[in-house]
Amino acid sequence: MATMQDVANLANVSLATVSFTINNSKPVSPKTRAKVEAAMKDLGYRRNAVGSALARGRTHVLALLYPALQHRFSPTSVRFFTSAADQARLRGYNLVLWPMSNDAEAVSELTSSGLVDGVVLMEVQLDDPRVAELSGSTVPFALIGRTRDTAGIPFVDVDFESTVEKAIDRFIQLGHTDLVLVDGGIGNQLLGGYGPVARTRKVFGEVTAQRGLSGAIMSGVHSSAGGRELAKEFVASHPETTGVLMMNEQAGPGFVAGLQQAGYRLPQDVSVVAIASSLDIVSMSEPEMAVYISPADELGRLGVDTLIDRLDKLSDTLPQLLIECSYSSGATMGTAPKRKK
Amino acid sequence: MATMQDVANLANVSLATVSFTINNSKPVSPKTRAKVEAAMKDLGYRRNAVGSALARGRTHVLALLYPALQHRFSPTSVRFFTSAADQARLRGYNLVLWPMSNDAEAVSELTSSGLVDGVVLMEVQLDDPRVAELSGSTVPFALIGRTRDTAGIPFVDVDFESTVEKAIDRFIQLGHTDLVLVDGGIGNQLLGGYGPVARTRKVFGEVTAQRGLSGAIMSGVHSSAGGRELAKEFVASHPETTGVLMMNEQAGPGFVAGLQQAGYRLPQDVSVVAIASSLDIVSMSEPEMAVYISPADELGRLGVDTLIDRLDKLSDTLPQLLIECSYSSGATMGTAPKRKK
Numbered sequence: 001m002a003t004m005q006d007v008a009n010l011a012n013v014s015l016a017t018v019s020f021t022i023n024n025s026k027p028v029s030p031k032t033r034a035k036v037e038a039a040m041k042d043l044g045y046r047r048n049a050v051g052s053a054l055a056r057g058r059t060h061v062l063a064l065l066y067p068a069l070q071h072r073f074s075p076t077s078v079r080f081f082t083s084a085a086d087q088a089r090l091r092g093y094n095l096v097l098w099p100m101s102n103d104a105e106a107v108s109e110l111t112s113s114g115l116v117d118g119v120v121l122m123e124v125q126l127d128d129p130r131v132a133e134l135s136g137s138t139v140p141f142a143l144i145g146r147t148r149d150t151a152g153i154p155f156v157d158v159d160f161e162s163t164v165e166k167a168i169d170r171f172i173q174l175g176h177t178d179l180v181l182v183d184g185g186i187g188n189q190l191l192g193g194y195g196p197v198a199r200t201r202k203v204f205g206e207v208t209a210q211r212g213l214s215g216a217i218m219s220g221v222h223s224s225a226g227g228r229e230l231a232k233e234f235v236a237s238h239p240e241t242t243g244v245l246m247m248n249e250q251a252g253p254g255f256v257a258g259l260q261q262a263g264y265r266l267p268q269d270v271s272v273v274a275i276a277s278s279l280d281i282v283s284m285s286e287p288e289m290a291v292y293i294s295p296a297d298e299l300g301r302l303g304v305d306t307l308i309d310r311l312d313k314l315s316d317t318l319p320q321l322l323i324e325c326s327y328s329s330g331a332t333m334g335t336a337p338k339r340k341k
Numbered sequence: 342m343a344t345m346q347d348v349a350n351l352a353n354v355s356l357a358t359v360s361f362t363i364n365n366s367k368p369v370s371p372k373t374r375a376k377v378e379a380a381m382k383d384l385g386y387r388r389n390a391v392g393s394a395l396a397r398g399r400t401h402v403l404a405l406l407y408p409a410l411q412h413r414f415s416p417t418s419v420r421f422f423t424s425a426a427d428q429a430r431l432r433g434y435n436l437v438l439w440p441m442s443n444d445a446e447a448v449s450e451l452t453s454s455g456l457v458d459g460v461v462l463m464e465v466q467l468d469d470p471r472v473a474e475l476s477g478s479t480v481p482f483a484l485i486g487r488t489r490d491t492a493g494i495p496f497v498d499v500d501f502e503s504t505v506e507k508a509i510d511r512f513i514q515l516g517h518t519d520l521v522l523v524d525g526g527i528g529n530q531l532l533g534g535y536g537p538v539a540r541t542r543k544v545f546g547e548v549t550a551q552r553g554l555s556g557a558i559m560s561g562v563h564s565s566a567g568g569r570e571l572a573k574e575f576v577a578s579h580p581e582t583t584g585v586l587m588m589n590e591q592a593g594p595g596f597v598a599g600l601q602q603a604g605y606r607l608p609q610d611v612s613v614v615a616i617a618s619s620l621d622i623v624s625m626s627e628p629e630m631a632v633y634i635s636p637a638d639e640l641g642r643l644g645v646d647t648l649i650d651r652l653d654k655l656s657d658t659l660p661q662l663l664i665e666c667s668y669s670s671g672a673t674m675g676t677a678p679k680r681k682k
Contacts, residue, residue: 004449019449019477059456063437068423069430078414085440086410096404097438099426105345108360115400115456136360224624250621253594257627280591283565284625286598 004045011039061094062307063116065107065130067123068099072222074249076278076294077122080144083300084120091308093117104133111139118307120144124155126193142307142319144299145195150320154310156302158276159322160199163292166327167245167273168207175336176243176271178214182230182255184248185219196276200247216241224254231258242336246289247275256285256332267334276325287331295323345386352380402435403648404457406448406471408464409440413563415590417619417635418463421485424641425461432649434458445474452480459648461485465496467534483648483660485640486536491661495651497643499617500663501540504633507668508586508614509548516677517584517612519555523571523596525589526560537617541588557582565595572599583677587630588616597626597673608675617666628672636664 004022008015013032021028021036028036039045064084066073073081081097088095098116100106102123107130110116116139121130124145131153134141143155164181171179181204183197201217208215216238220230230251234241246252252274256266264270266287274282274291282289302321309315349359354373362369362377369377380386405425407414414422422438429436439457441447443464448471451457457480462471465486472494475482484496505522512520522545524538542558549556557579561571571592575582587593593615597607605611607628615623615632623630643662650656 003446004453005446015446015449016477019445019453019474022449022453059454061456068419069427073419073423075416078409078419081438082409082414082440089410089440094439096440097422098435099423099430099437104360105356108345108356108363112360112363113400115402133360136357224621228624253625257625257629260627280565283569284594284598286601288598 006043007036007039007045010043011035058117059115060092061096061116062088062118062120062304063098063110064095064120064122065098065100065110067101068097070101071123072250074222075281076249076276076296079278079294079296080122080300080303083297084144084304087301087304088308091304093304093308095120095304102128102130104129107133108137111137118142118311120303120307124157124195126195126198140307140310142303142310144303146320147195148193152318154306154319156299156306156319156321156323158196158294158299159324160196160276161203162322163275163325164200164203164245165207166324167275167292168204168211168213170273170327170333171243171271172211172213174243174271174334176213177336178238178241179208179243179245180216180218180234180238180241181245182218182220182234182248182251184222184251196247200275204245214241220248220251222248222250224251224257227251227254227256228258228261231255231262235259235262235264242270244270244272245275246272246277249274249277249281252277252281252289253284256289266332269337271334271336272332273330279328282328282330285332290330290333291328292325293328294325298323347384348377348380348386351384352376399458400456401433402437402457403429403459403461403645404439404451405436405461405463406439406441406451408442409438411442412464413591415563416622417590417617417637420619420635420637421463421641421644424638425485425645428642428645429649432645434645434649436461436645443469443471445470448474449478452478459483459652461644461648465498465536467536467539481648481651483644483651485644487661488536489534493659495647495660497640497647497660497662497664499537499635499640500665501537501617502544503663504616504666505541505544505586506548507665508616508633509545509552509554511614511668511674512584512612513552513554515584515612515675517554518677519579519582520549520584520586521557521559521575521579521582522586523559523561523575523589523592525563525592537588541616545586555582561589561592563589563591565592565598568592568595568597569599569602572596572603576600576603576605583611585611585613586616587613587618590615590618590622593618593622593630594625597630607673610678612675612677613673614671620669623669623671626673631671631674632669633666634669635666639664 004018008018085095118140121143124143126148146155146157220226274289276294277291282291306319345359349356426436459481462484467489487496487498561567615630617635618632623632647660
């Protein structure tokens, strides 16, 4: 598609002059206007993307739907977004972050508006009303995350099942037998059955039972204050526990700080590993936390590729892709203490 | 504006039926279709926002322009965004985060597209090409941040000048005479003359000189690893410095962790205060950092109010508003040591 700069080059005028001509924002001489309009015509430049969109049925805008007003946008969510936006740009689209709660009506209004060519969903629930709505619309979509029933649904997601199983086996190798999973809970009722939490709890329960371990679950809000509260609760309620799987990114550093404030040494008294977080978050703590890193950059890119391949009809296959978190060691993982302090 | 639910209620059918009728996504009986279409007509419901936008010249979409691919979206930026989106929702608009670098042509393409009714700019530079472009367009805009020359420009911004002066005077009261300002630098060349950094450096230089203090500036990348690097550099290059103003939110906790790793005690050896950050970030460290809290929620809301007041022609005044950061004490601020360890 021709840009304003192309028009300016062909008409041999400044970019500002093209803008003034198009927007009628400053006076332009009739001769200059004629030159600019001739260049626009030669290049097929469309001055109005909405009119153009109606004619072509395309705006080249993609919406990443995220319930940002209900569910805090975490540092790892930011990575999903920027990676998706970057890939969209490479492929000739603008991806915008559209804050929208998980309700079908809002999705329906957006898809019937004609303002966006396609949508990517995040924060997917096991039974997600948005997916049912999108399945009945003509607007292409892809999920970063997945529903309970994935038949016919294009998605990319973190392989929480495999990641959690590996984390538990790592604790076993270090001699730990009493574990706690800390997550962010369901939080807002709009996120009932939120996929990552539901799947992680299920596999944590199954694998700890299979391996004959003690496994408990704690939940707290997505913040440092939440992490410090969780640390107090952990110290009071789980005196025997020596291993923690922390799947609440924003509470992680606060949890470590709270344990230290309570006099715990890491990893001599308790080992902690972050799940589906990032190196940047875990190195906020001293010592740095061990972490299973979320494949956020990869999934953001693949989610957009999946959508654009469908939009541009480049692929007839149904992409359904799971990627494990990758482990990075950190000084918060050590052998289980013989007797906790 | 009537919603799909209003149509469903009036036609006495389910929301899904209205959606099927509008999107032709599933068969609907002629009788049901007639009921739904009568209700749509009665309520003035528009099935196509693009057609509707052309007719009214309005899409009710606002774009928050943020160079998210060039400049990392910080936790405090997230607060600006969610507060702005929340306020837009309350006033009947959808605010979306539009990642766009600081170049005039991209802004011009957006404003001439007709896809958005107005724009809010973030990450404003002292001489910002986007502001010049917007000033010449007919699309209303508002700045969160401000240019060097603010004549005729509607903006809301943090009062960095007053905040930094107060922070310096707080150090003086505690007996500190040798200070360092840590910031995120200019980073990407697209952010040359980035307002917050430029203004903070200027006032830091002026006030330390006026008060007869030693004042140096250090810069590092916006990450925990960047903070840990800065701590190493600080330990090596500023052995006499006892007070640090940390205006690099994402490096803050890593900086404290790095000082601790190097054997420094806070505040016995060094005092640190975060500038324009949040309680959530500073409580990731143990001990929690003192902080001048960014008025992000307030400014996000006021930025959107400023824009919508202009859009809806509710106000003829030119809003130009500065808000100071508010201080919250933390255990990283103490009296200057007689002799640094």
